[in-house]
Amino acid sequence: xxxxxxxxxxxxxxxxxxxxxxxxxxxxxxxxxxxxxxxxxxxxxxxxxxxxxxxxxxxxxxxxxxxxxxxxxxxxxxxxxxxxxxxxxxxxxxxxxxxxxxxxxxxxxxxxxxxxxxxxxxxxxxxxxxxxxxxxxxxxxxxxxxxxxxxxxxxxxxxxxxxxxxxxxxxxxxxxxxxxxxxxxxxxxxxxxxxxxxxxxxxxxxxxxxxxxxxxxxxxxxxxxxxxxxxxxxxxxxxxxxxxxxxxxxxxxxxxxxxxxxxxxxxxxxxxxxxxxxxxxxxxxxxxxxxxxxxxxxxxxxxxxxxxxxxxxxxxxxxxxxxxxxxxxxxxxxxxxxxxxxxxxxxxxxxxxxxxxxxxxxxxxxxxxxxxxxxxxxxxxxxxxxxxxxxxxxxxxxxxxxxxxxxxxxxxxxxxxxxxxxxxxxxxxxxxxxxxxxxxxxxxxxxxxxxxxxxxxxxxxxxxxxxxxxxxxxxxxxxxxxxxxxxxxxxxxxxxxxxxxxxxxxxxxxxxxxxxxx
Amino acid sequence: xxxxxxxxxxxxxxxxxxxxxxxxxxxxxxxxxxxxxxxxxxxxxxxxxxxxxxxxxxxxxxxxxxxxxxxxxxxxxxxxxxxxxxxxxxxxxxxxxxxxxxxxxxxxxxxxxxxxxxxxxxxxxxxxxxxxxxxxxxxxxxxxxxxxxxxxxxxxxxxxxxxxxxxxxxxxxxxxxxxxxxxxxxxxxxxxxxxxxxxxxxxxxxxxxxxxxxxxxxxxxxxxxxxxxxxxxxxxxxxxxxxxxxxxxxxxxxxxxxxxxxxxxxxxxxxxxxxxxxxxxxxxxxxxxxxxxxxxxxxxxxxxxxxxxxxxxxxxxxxxxxxxxxxxxxxxxxxxxxxxxxxxxxxxxxx
Numbered sequence: 001x002x003x004x005x006x007x008x009x010x011x012x013x014x015x016x017x018x019x020x021x022x023x024x025x026x027x028x029x030x031x032x033x034x035x036x037x038x039x040x041x042x043x044x045x046x047x048x049x050x051x052x053x054x055x056x057x058x059x060x061x062x063x064x065x066x067x068x069x070x071x072x073x074x075x076x077x078x079x080x081x082x083x084x085x086x087x088x089x090x091x092x093x094x095x096x097x098x099x100x101x102x103x104x105x106x107x108x109x110x111x112x113x114x115x116x117x118x119x120x121x122x123x124x125x126x127x128x129x130x131x132x133x134x135x136x137x138x139x140x141x142x143x144x145x146x147x148x149x150x151x152x153x154x155x156x157x158x159x160x161x162x163x164x165x166x167x168x169x170x171x172x173x174x175x176x177x178x179x180x181x182x183x184x185x186x187x188x189x190x191x192x193x194x195x196x197x198x199x200x201x202x203x204x205x206x207x208x209x210x211x212x213x214x215x216x217x218x219x220x221x222x223x224x225x226x227x228x229x230x231x232x233x234x235x236x237x238x239x240x241x242x243x244x245x246x247x248x249x250x251x252x253x254x255x256x257x258x259x260x261x262x263x264x265x266x267x268x269x270x271x272x273x274x275x276x277x278x279x280x281x282x283x284x285x286x287x288x289x290x291x292x293x294x295x296x297x298x299x300x301x302x303x304x305x306x307x308x309x310x311x312x313x314x315x316x317x318x319x320x321x322x323x324x325x326x327x328x329x330x331x332x333x334x335x336x337x338x339x340x341x342x343x344x345x346x347x348x349x350x351x352x353x354x355x356x357x358x359x360x361x362x363x364x365x366x367x368x369x370x371x372x373x374x375x376x377x378x379x380x381x382x383x384x385x386x387x388x389x390x391x392x393x394x395x396x397x398x399x400x401x402x403x404x405x406x407x408x409x410x411x412x413x414x415x416x417x418x419x420x421x422x423x424x425x426x427x428x429x430x431x432x433x434x435x436x437x438x439x440x441x442x443x444x445x446x447x448x449x450x451x452x453x454x455x456x457x458x459x460x461x462x463x464x465x466x467x468x469x470x471x472x473x474x475x476x477x478x479x480x481x482x483x484x485x486x487x488x489x490x491x492x493x494x495x496x497x498x499x500x501x502x503x504x505x506x507x508x509x510x511x512x513x514x515x516x517x518x
Numbered sequence: 519x520x521x522x523x524x525x526x527x528x529x530x531x532x533x534x535x536x537x538x539x540x541x542x543x544x545x546x547x548x549x550x551x552x553x554x555x556x557x558x559x560x561x562x563x564x565x566x567x568x569x570x571x572x573x574x575x576x577x578x579x580x581x582x583x584x585x586x587x588x589x590x591x592x593x594x595x596x597x598x599x600x601x602x603x604x605x606x607x608x609x610x611x612x613x614x615x616x617x618x619x620x621x622x623x624x625x626x627x628x629x630x631x632x633x634x635x636x637x638x639x640x641x642x643x644x645x646x647x648x649x650x651x652x653x654x655x656x657x658x659x660x661x662x663x664x665x666x667x668x669x670x671x672x673x674x675x676x677x678x679x680x681x682x683x684x685x686x687x688x689x690x691x692x693x694x695x696x697x698x699x700x701x702x703x704x705x706x707x708x709x710x711x712x713x714x715x716x717x718x719x720x721x722x723x724x725x726x727x728x729x730x731x732x733x734x735x736x737x738x739x740x741x742x743x744x745x746x747x748x749x750x751x752x753x754x755x756x757x758x759x760x761x762x763x764x765x766x767x768x769x770x771x772x773x774x775x776x777x778x779x780x781x782x783x784x785x786x787x788x789x790x791x792x793x794x795x796x797x798x799x800x801x802x803x804x805x806x807x808x809x810x811x812x813x814x815x816x817x818x819x820x821x822x823x824x825x826x827x828x829x830x831x832x833x834x835x836x837x838x839x840x841x842x843x844x845x846x847x848x849x850x851x852x853x854x855x856x857x858x859x860x861x862x863x864x865x866x867x868x869x
Contacts, residue, residue, distance in 0.1 A: 094767055098867065107823035112765035123539045124763045128820045130539075 024136040028100045031145040037087050038149045045156035048079035052163040059170050069171040103145040192240045197233045203391045209415035251392045258385040266375050269335040276332035282314040295376035302369035310362040326353045342371035555746045559604040562741040566727035579756045580808040582715020583691040592720045594694040598652045603743040607649035614659035620666030624676045653693035657703040671713040717837035762811040764822040776803045779839045793845035798838035805834045
């Protein structure tokens, strides 16, 4: 006889049991996964922290490598990925069932029921499945299967966070420096545009104009030499650095020409010449002109004096005056040895004074006049060269301010200086070539201390009257610049710095270089 | 998800002719009641020895034979006699001696004169034709006599003069033996040892138990044991216990327990590889599962658990695992070896 009731029970139990099993096993599987992660979390976190520490040490030792922080991030993400992998890794069903039994203190109840899920139905197995399900439904997994996370897990996690922060700081400082150096290098290697080169071109155009106003073979030669550079500038092929180097060349060439002219100049001994001729009759104007170092005027005065001696209108010195004049002329002749013609003329004048020979004096003055004419021309050339050097310096100064040549707009003009103007040459600037400015300020520093507010208050006034040179920044700069420059050169040569950084340091010192005699 | 169980199978009817769950549960209750009743009856006379009594009853329900080992005077024989008294079984006792012959055990054909001048051979049954045979001090007999039990124990038949005779059902051999170190003993052959379901070591009683023993055995009136149920019920209980299912995972563990005693397998521990000559036979696995099933029912479970296996593993394997001479030289006992092996297996399963 068929056991219908048992069949019905079995059918009901079979479906219900299986579905309930699925649900319960899924819940327990999460506990299993979390437990597995908790068991390995501490080791995993310490491994990540150790890897980050190694990377940080590498970063501190190498001080380079933008890849370190991304690598550190990769390590952290890898750690997280491993953690997720552990969490999501396959759960062995058999082990899960065993663990469920162990936590619920059910001796192989769930394991057996799980094993028989797909087995043929029989009362024994159904009874077992039912029993297992009933037991499972009463279980609170959170209570019977607690997840114990390591107590000191926070330590590697905090360590990891701190290491990442330090690594970020180290790397970002380095990256920032690299980026700045790269930008500087790009700027340096970038072709200078027309806007940047406009001031320099204006200087060159000024020189062209000057050549037209007063043609000069030296200036013509210089313009010829800078022609290729100007062409390159016009075609935009020159970088800022190349322009600066070319400007240095031009400056060096101008300075050499100026030095050559100054070597044969009578300016240093102009006072001696003035002293030698000041007591001679008809030569007071010549002496005054020489004293002013105005060789053009001196030439005119020498011509007038020559006419006087030639016509006999001027008297030769006599007695002790003659001897004194002769000695001074001899001394001046020796000092003017850099100009053979002037020296010869002065010797002739010395002889003329000794012999009281007016015609010989006239001839000597004639030679001196020619020499003074040449000196006048050299003085003019020297002035022009100084002006050109100043123009170049102005352009370079603008470039060294860090914003290209824009700020170096030429304010000086060689052409304008050559154009004759009303009253030109009538006066001479006593500080034309930039002698040190004498500060004559009466500095007084006051310091007032006291309590502000209503009513009577105590105040104190201190006055100091310091020497003005101690108050002048340029003096301090001058005193310390040499030391700083030496230090910077040593640093830039000895230290392993990028080229662009080195150039920046040089520029900085170029910026703070005291101008002239300050 | 990897833990997704097998798909839900279509609901199939239970055993159409089989017992219902309620019937099974009812049978299980009866099983436990009878087991407890028998045990209680035996323990009227036997003081302590709970494990020994339970093991012996379990072996009898499983239809197995038991070898009891212990020094003389620990109540081995009394235990067997008590069990026999508590069951309505035909009980025979043989005192094994060195001069005991196989024929003395199983019987022999004797020439009989029917009084009409026609002599004929007639089989004279030996004491083995019973339900419960107590082989006292079995290791005092020669191996030849011991081996006479082989066929009876395994096939439950006796063959004499080419004629096989079936023994009564149920048939149990409960043998006792003295430790081998004692004088005048012969070790049982391995083949015969394997036929014993359990080998139990009877421990010395505790002080309290000893006092109780002295009280019970020196008073005027001693307990009288009454049969609690018949031998057929024992067979029924065994049949019922065989229905207890065992999960594949647990069955696999049984296999691993047995294989771990074989030094040539990967499951064997280093200690087993070193000290074991050869491991347990498949009969050990059968005995283990049968005993575990009976224990499961006793514990009120409807499946075999791992703890059921370990509850009997030592008794099942103790006489089936042969130690090497090296083990004997190093003083390694089979109990130590098995305990370590079980410990390793448990650790492996818990991973």
